[in-house]
Amino acid sequence: MSLLAVHGLTAFYGDFQALFGITLRIDEGEAVAVIGSNGAGKTTFLRAISGLLAVPLDAVHFAGRPVGGHPAHELVAHGIVMVPEGRRIFPSLTVKENLKVGAYRKRSGPWSLERVWELFPVLAERSNQSGATLSGGEQQMLAIGRALMANPRLLLFDEISLGLAPSVVRHLYHTLPAITGGGTTALIVEQDVSQVLGVADRVFCFRKGQVSLEGRPADLTRAQIAAAYFGV
Amino acid sequence: MLNSVVQGILLGGLYALFATGLSLIFGVMRLVNLAHGDLSILAAFLALVVVRVTEINPLLALLVVVPAMAGFGYLMQRGVLNFTLGRGVLPPVLVTFGFSIIIQNLLLEVFSADSQRLNPGRIETASIAIGKELAIGWFPLITFVVAVLIVIGLQLFMSGTSLGRALRATSDDQEAAELMGIDNRRLYGVAMALALAIVGVAGVFLGIRTTFGPSSGPDRLLFAFEAVIIGGLGSLWGTLAGGIILGVAQTIGAKFSPGWGILTGHLVFLAVLFVRPTGLFRGTQ
Amino acid sequence: MTEPAFVVERGTRTSRVGAVAGAVVLLMLAALPLWGTRSLMRMLVEFISLLVLAQMWNLLAGYAGLVSIGQQAYVGLGGYALIVLADDLGVDPFASVFLAGLVAAAFSVPTAALVFRFRGGYFAVGTWTVAEVYRLLIANSPRLGRGSGRTLAAVFPLAPDTREALTYWLALLIGTGAIIHSYLHLRSRFGLSLTAIRDSEPASESLGIDVFRTKLCVYIIASFGAGLTGALIYLNLLRISPDAAFTVNWTAFMIFIVVIGGIGTIEGPIVGTLVFFLLREFLADFGAWYLILLGVVAVLVMLRYPQGLWGLIADRWDVRFFPVQRRVRFGAAPAGEADADRSAGLTSGAT
Numbered sequence: 001m002s003l004l005a006v007h008g009l010t011a012f013y014g015d016f017q018a019l020f021g022i023t024l025r026i027d028e029g030e031a032v033a034v035i036g037s038n039g040a041g042k043t044t045f046l047r048a049i050s051g052l053l054a055v056p057l058d059a060v061h062f063a064g065r066p067v068g069g070h071p072a073h074e075l076v077a078h079g080i081v082m083v084p085e086g087r088r089i090f091p092s093l094t095v096k097e098n099l100k101v102g103a104y105r106k107r108s109g110p111w112s113l114e115r116v117w118e119l120f121p122v123l124a125e126r127s128n129q130s131g132a133t134l135s136g137g138e139q140q141m142l143a144i145g146r147a148l149m150a151n152p153r154l155l156l157f158d159e160i161s162l163g164l165a166p167s168v169v170r171h172l173y174h175t176l177p178a179i180t181g182g183g184t185t186a187l188i189v190e191q192d193v194s195q196v197l198g199v200a201d202r203v204f205c206f207r208k209g210q211v212s213l214e215g216r217p218a219d220l221t222r223a224q225i226a227a228a229y230f231g232v
Numbered sequence: 233m234l235n236s237v238v239q240g241i242l243l244g245g246l247y248a249l250f251a252t253g254l255s256l257i258f259g260v261m262r263l264v265n266l267a268h269g270d271l272s273i274l275a276a277f278l279a280l281v282v283v284r285v286t287e288i289n290p291l292l293a294l295l296v297v298v299p300a301m302a303g304f305g306y307l308m309q310r311g312v313l314n315f316t317l318g319r320g321v322l323p324p325v326l327v328t329f330g331f332s333i334i335i336q337n338l339l340l341e342v343f344s345a346d347s348q349r350l351n352p353g354r355i356e357t358a359s360i361a362i363g364k365e366l367a368i369g370w371f372p373l374i375t376f377v378v379a380v381l382i383v384i385g386l387q388l389f390m391s392g393t394s395l396g397r398a399l400r401a402t403s404d405d406q407e408a409a410e411l412m413g414i415d416n417r418r419l420y421g422v423a424m425a426l427a428l429a430i431v432g433v434a435g436v437f438l439g440i441r442t443t444f445g446p447s448s449g450p451d452r453l454l455f456a457f458e459a460v461i462i463g464g465l466g467s468l469w470g471t472l473a474g475g476i477i478l479g480v481a482q483t484i485g486a487k488f489s490p491g492w493g494i495l496t497g498h499l500v501f502l503a504v505l506f507v508r509p510t511g512l513f514r515g516t517q
Numbered sequence: 518m519t520e521p522a523f524v525v526e527r528g529t530r531t532s533r534v535g536a537v538a539g540a541v542v543l544l545m546l547a548a549l550p551l552w553g554t555r556s557l558m559r560m561l562v563e564f565i566s567l568l569v570l571a572q573m574w575n576l577l578a579g580y581a582g583l584v585s586i587g588q589q590a591y592v593g594l595g596g597y598a599l600i601v602l603a604d605d606l607g608v609d610p611f612a613s614v615f616l617a618g619l620v621a622a623a624f625s626v627p628t629a630a631l632v633f634r635f636r637g638g639y640f641a642v643g644t645w646t647v648a649e650v651y652r653l654l655i656a657n658s659p660r661l662g663r664g665s666g667r668t669l670a671a672v673f674p675l676a677p678d679t680r681e682a683l684t685y686w687l688a689l690l691i692g693t694g695a696i697i698h699s700y701l702h703l704r705s706r707f708g709l710s711l712t713a714i715r716d717s718e719p720a721s722e723s724l725g726i727d728v729f730r731t732k733l734c735v736y737i738i739a740s741f742g743a744g745l746t747g748a749l750i751y752l753n754l755l756r757i758s759p760d761a762a763f764t765v766n767w768t769a770f771m772i773f774i775v776v777i778g779g780i781g782t783i784e785g786p787i788v789g790t791l792v793f794f795l796l797r798e799f800l801a802d803f804g805a806w807y808l809i810l811l812g813v814v815a816v817l818v819m820l821r822y823p824q825g826l827w828g829l830i831a832d833r834w835d836v837r838f839f840p841v842q843r844r845v846r847f848g849a850a851p852a853g854e855a856d857a858d859r860s861a862g863l864t865s866g867a868t
Contacts, residue, residue, distance in 0.1 A: 050411065076413030088408040090401045101401045104394060105413035150413060264638025266586070315820055321637045323819055325584045326776055329641075330816040333769050337805040337812070450765060454649060457642045495653040498646065502631060505643075509634045 003028040003185050004049070004154055005061040009068075011041075011048050011209075018044040020209040028153070031176070031186040033196040033217075036206035037229060042189040043085055045206065046158050049187070050082040051075040062154070077105050079153030083160060087143040091132035095123055098131050098142055102149030109151025110182050116145040119178055137168035144172075144179070154185045161192040173199055193225065207231050235366055236483045242368070244459075244479030245376030246441065248472040249434035250452050251459035252382060253427035255471045258460070260403045260423045261317060263324050267331035268456060270449030271428060274335055275301050275435030280348055290350040290440055298432045305428030310421040317420075332449065339446035350439035375437050379475070382430060383468050399423055451494070458501040464511025473513060535838035546689055550682040558685045562753045564790060565692035566746050567770055571778070571786035572695050573742035574771035579781040580703065580711040581735040584637075586768045587644025590628070590651045591621040591740045593762035595747030597661060600757060603671035610671045611687055614748040621744020622737050624651075629736050633729070645765065652763035666758030669751065684753055691749060695742060699783050711735065715781075769808070773815040779825025784838050788827045 002025040011019040019041050026032050036042050047053040049060060051072035060068040062078060072082075089098050099116055117124035120141040126134060134142060140160055147155060161169040173195045180186045180199075190196040197203060197217040205213035205228040213220070213228030254268050265271075275297050282293040308331075316323035358370045390396035402409040402419055410416060438444060438452070455478060463474025478497050485496025504512065549558060570592070578584045598617035603610040632643040655661050672680050702708055710731055713721040718728050751757045770793065778789020793811065800807035822829060831837060 052407065052410070071415075072407075072410045073413045073415045076411070082411050084408060084411055088405055088411075090404040090408065092400055092404050093397065097397055097400075100394070101397050101409070101412050101414075104398055146412070258638070262637070264642060266638075266641065312816070312820070321582060321584050322578060322780070323823070325586070325638055325641045326772060326819045327816050329586060329769070329772065330812045330819070334809050334812040334816075337808045340805050341809070450645070451649075453642065454646050457639070457646065461639070489657075491653075491657045495650065495657065498650045498653065501646070502650065505631055505634060 001064055002026055002061075003030075003063060004187070006049070007059060007061070009045070009048060009055060009059040011044050011053055011055055013044075018209050019048065022206075022209075022211055024204055024211060024214070026154075026185060026187060028185050029180075029183055030201045031180050031188065031199055033200035033203040034187065034189045034206060035191070035193050035196065035203060035225075035229065036212075037191070039208075040206040041209040042206050043158055044209075046082060046156050046187070046189055050080060050156055076150055077107070079107065079151070080156070081147045081150045081152035081154070082156040083143050083147045083158060085158040085162065087136075087139040089131040089134075089139050089142050089146065091130065093131055094128050095131060095134070095142055096127040098146050099123075099149050102146035103151075105150055107151040111148045111151050113149070116148060119148075119175060120145055136164050137172070140164060140168075140172060141175075144175075148179065152184060154187065155179070157186065157188040157190075159189055159191060161190060161195060169195055193229070205229055233484075233487075236487050237480055238366060238368060239372065240480030240483035241476050242372035242376045242479070243483060244472075244476030245372070245379035246434065246437055246475075247455050247459045247478050248379045248475030249375070249382065249430060249437065250456035251463070251471045251475050252379075252386065252468065253430040253434070254453075254456045255460045255465070255468065256386070256427045256430075257423060259466060260399050261420050262403075263313065263317065264328070264457075265313075265427075266325065266328040266453065267335060267449070268328075268431065269452030269454070270332045270335040270339075271301070272431045272435035272438060272452050273339065273444055273446065273449045275432040276350065276439035276444050277339055277343060277348070278432075279350055279436045279439060280343075283350065290352050290436060291355075293350075294433060294436055297436055298429050301432035301435075302425040302429040305431075306421040306425040308428075309424035310417060313424065314417050314420055332453075336446050336449060343446060345445055345447075347443040347445050348439065349443050350436065352440050356440060371440065375441070378433065378437070379472065382433070383472050386426075386430075387468055395419075395422065455497070458497065461511055462501060462504045464513040467511075467513050470511060470513035474511070477512075532838055539838075543689075543693060547686070550685060555678075555681060558681055559753065560794075562685055562688040562749070564794060565688045566750045566753070567774065567793065568786060568790045569692055569695045569742060569746045569749075570767065570771050571774040571790055572699055572783070573739040573746070574768070575775045575780060575783075575786050576699060576735060576742075577739040578772075579775065579785075580708070580715060581732050582715045583732060583736060584641050585632075585644040585736075585739075586641045586765065586772070587632070587646070587648035588739070588743045588771060589763050589765055589767040590644070590648035591625065591743035592747035592750065592767045593648075593651060593655070593759070594624050595621045595744030596751035596757045596762045597655060598744065599748035599751055600667050600669055601661075603669060604667070607671075610669070610752060611683060613671075614687060614691075614745060614752060617748035618741045618745030621747070622741040625737050625740035626733075628740075629733055633732070633736075645768075648763055648765070652759050655763075656759040662758070664759060666756065666761070669755045669757070672752070672755070684749075687752070688749055691745060696783065703783070707731075707734075766808075769812075773811045775825075776815045777811075777818050777826060779827030779829075779831070780823075782825075782827055782831065784831070785825050785827040788830075789825070792826065 004026040007023050009019055009022040010017065022045060034042050034045065044053065048055045051070050051074065055068045057066045057068045060066070062080060067075060067078065090101065093101065099113060122138055123141055123145060126138065131139065131142060144160070160172060169192060176186070176199045188196050188200065200217055203215065203217055203220070204211055205225060207228060212231070213224065250272060254265065257263050257265055278300060279290050279293040279297050282288070282296050283290050312327060313324070316327050352371070356371050359367045360370065361367050390400055398409065398414045398419060401412065402414055402416055406416055459474035459478050460471050461474070462477050463470030463472070477500065481500040482493045482497040486493030549561070574588055595617040598620035599610070599613050602608045602613035602616050608616065628647050632640060632647060635643045656664050661667065703711070710721065710726045713724070713726060714728055714731060722728055747762065751762070774789035774793050775786055777792055778787065779785025796811055797807050800810065818825060824832065
């Protein structure tokens with residue numbers, strides 16, 4: 001049984017349809033990438049999975065249970081946690097407080113404040129600083145650390161490379177195996193294809209709200225990916 | 233003159249009690265509860281009923297009033313006010329204003345327009361004499377101390393507890409907080425319960441200090457609002473300071489002419505607004 | 518695909534019928550002093566007063582998004598301005614009513630300078646606070662009668678019948694003027710910019726709309742209207758006191774009428790005022806209960822049916838007496854009225 005099973009998922013913003021029937025499965029322990037250009041529906045997809053967007057109950061199954069449309073705060077308790085687009089750390093809280101908020105639901109698991117300090121030492125140095133004073137890359141680490149504190153079963157990454165320098169992005173992706181190594185399943189949405197293909201077990205390409213390509217990175221050629229990405 | 237200033241400072245403690253609840257709710261959910269003052273009067277009338285029925289001291293009636301107000305706050309928030317949020321400016325203003333009118337007129341119908349007073353016994357008039365000029369009433373002093381304790385308690389709660397952190401996170405970014413597993417609706421209910429518990433204390437203390445009636449609410453709202461603005465949004469200590477400044481302004485104004493007490497407070501408020509709209513003490517917002 | 522021919526039109530069949538009916542009603546009302554009772558006249562003056570107050574608040578909050586709960590300031594200022602102009606300065610009382618509106622408008626400018634520093638809920642409380650300041654200033658003023666207020670003496674030379682008829686006609690003039698003004702204003706570019714601001718301020722700014730000036734304009738107009746009406750009210754009542762003139766109940770009436778009737782439409786306040794009067798008559802024997810019921814109904818309407826009573830009616834039967842939207846009608850060249858009902862109904866704002 002897959003950890004995440006999405007079947008015929010459609011999503012609307014008012015009258016505008018963003019997703020036209022997405023079907024995919026993710027097994028526990030996998031690292032899956034979702035790539036696609038702007039407006040392809042990747043973030044909409046994550047919002048649907050994480051509970052920020054109302055979708056039909058049966059469209060999303062998590063660990064065998066239908067959870068489509070359940071509110072985000074409930075899904076966190078089940079173990080679906082998102083690192084949101086744009087980091088969205090809490091500016092009036094310190095680094096340490098941001099991390100502690102991540103543990104609000106008190107889910108049990110391997111992640112703790114100490115382990116996050118180990119993973120991102122620079123955060124430990126700045127533990128009492130306000131979240132707003134961090135650089136973009138540090139904020140991204142904080143956002144990831146905060147999500148880890150919730151001890152997720154499925155960790156969703158929404159465009160973590162956005163607005164960051166390439167070296168910073170490389171560093172972040174280097175830490176990914178340490179995160180997924182413990183058995184956490186990862187669903188990574190990215191525009192920066194090259195970085196994410198290096199860490200993903202499987203990749204899906206979205207175009208205009210539909211899955212245009214699916215496979216293992218090793219099995220796919222650049223031409224195939226470009227065709228699925230741009231639709232030429 | 234010194235006496236007036238000291239009285240003003242102590243009065244400021246009472247105003248700070250009113251202002252703290254208002255500030256808390258605005259900080260957490262950007263809601264200005266126009267029924268804030270009327271809710272404190274509701275609390276005072278509740279205490280009155282408890283006292284009449286049980287004949288206990290009004291200060292002991294707090295044991296009933298505070299939990300009752302907290303419970304009422306939670307229900308009001310989850311039952312009605314949560315539905316006014318995120319829909320623009322008008323719904324919260326209108327609904328809380330509606331509550332204000334409803335509460336005032338309900339109290340009027342049930343209790344009549346007569347002025348009421350809560351009598352705590354000797355403590356109300358007892359005072360300490362300091363030097364030749366200064367006499368500090370025990371009760372105003374207690375009010376002030378309670379206000380300071382509540383501000384301290386609230387600060388500790390917001391910075392030191394999981395719930396307090398969650399409240400601050402929610403006020404920063406409601407959606408991101410939801411992604412951390414925080415249920416906004418429940419949290420807002422808790423915040424309102426907390427605010428109304430404080431309002432309950434404020435109402436009872438007011439009822440002891442001065443006479444009150446069904447239409448006494450709006451003035452309290454205005455004073456609370458002025459204290460918050462003078463002190464600066466986002467700072468609990470600022471709100472305390474704002475309350476003190478307002479209290480002092482009113483007391484000194486009243487010394488010159490009885491009708492000018494409240495007006496002086498208003499004018500000081502307008503002056504601060506004109507000169508330094510962000511308030512005298514910057515907070516986190 | 519060729520583009521379908523279309524026409525942008527304003528009036529609907531209902532509105533054209535309504536306009537004719539309205540003119541007839543107006544003529545009948547104008548002749549009222551000849552065929553009606555004195556109490557009916559007084560009630561109509563009151564009705565019109567509340568209607569205009571509601572229209573003004575609707576303009577302020579429903580169109581410009583300025584949710585003020587301090588409009589009672591201008592009701593009071595208008596009332597007192599009337600007394601000062603007519604009694605102390607010897608100006609003709611009926612002309613004073615209009616001048617009183619100007620006085621109120623004058624006070625609204627410095628007021629706006631202060632309260633516009635706030636937004637949303639704090640703006641609301643700020644306007645209430647300023648209203649209180651005006652009340653206290655007047656209540657402390659010996660020349661204005663302090664707490665006990667004053668009586669309008671300038672009209673005493675007139676016979677009661679004459680005075681009441683003149684007051685009534687003035688009210689009719691003001692009421693009709695207010696409705697026509699709202700209608701014309703909202704049909705114009707100004708009205709369109711108001712709707713734009715209401716929907717999105719940043720977007721409006723980017724289109725070149727001076728948001729601040731537009732809002733200030735609306736605030737001044739609404740205050741003029743409130744002041745004018747305040748003067749009319751006290752011309753009718755003859756006796757003014759600070760507590761009565763500056764009571765927040767004026768705002769309560771305005772808000773509840775507009776919300777229940779239908780915010781953002783011109784018909785809404787008319788419906789709302791009717792509902793208000795009915796409620797008050799029904800519950801006349803029950804003291805403050807009509808206010809409680811009014812409040813409860815307003816809260817319920819706001820939560821469940823935000824478009825108000827008129828909004829429900831208009832949406833259900835597509836009826837508009839004061840069409841301020843522009844509709845696009847697809848089909849051949851501009852045709853007759855039969856097509857109006859088949860129009861695409863792409864509206865550009867309001868409700």
